[in-house]
Amino acid sequence: MTIPNKDIRNSLDPDIAGSYYAMQRAGQAAIDLAIQTNTAIVTTVDGKIVRITAAELIKQRQLSA
Numbered sequence: 001m002t003i004p005n006k007d008i009r010n011s012l013d014p015d016i017a018g019s020y021y022a023m024q025r026a027g028q029a030a031i032d033l034a035i036q037t038n039t040a041i042v043t044t045v046d047g048k049i050v051r052i053t054a055a056e057l058i059k060q061r062q063l064s065a
Contacts, residue, residue: 035054035058040053
């Protein structure tokens with residue numbers, strides 16, 4: 001059984017709609033902490049588990065600035 005993928009930002013519940021942005025802030029905080037402590041983060045990219053080092057995070061940040 002496949003569950004439809006709905007965008008939570010369109011939820012009628014303001015708490016659910018706002019949780020999208022809260023998750024984005026939490027992800028950014030994790031990246032900031034990884035850079036500060038020179039540690040890697042583990043996340044998914046295109047459905048695959050990947051490890052991103054602090055050096056790679058810094059490089060990505062510089063490219064997007």
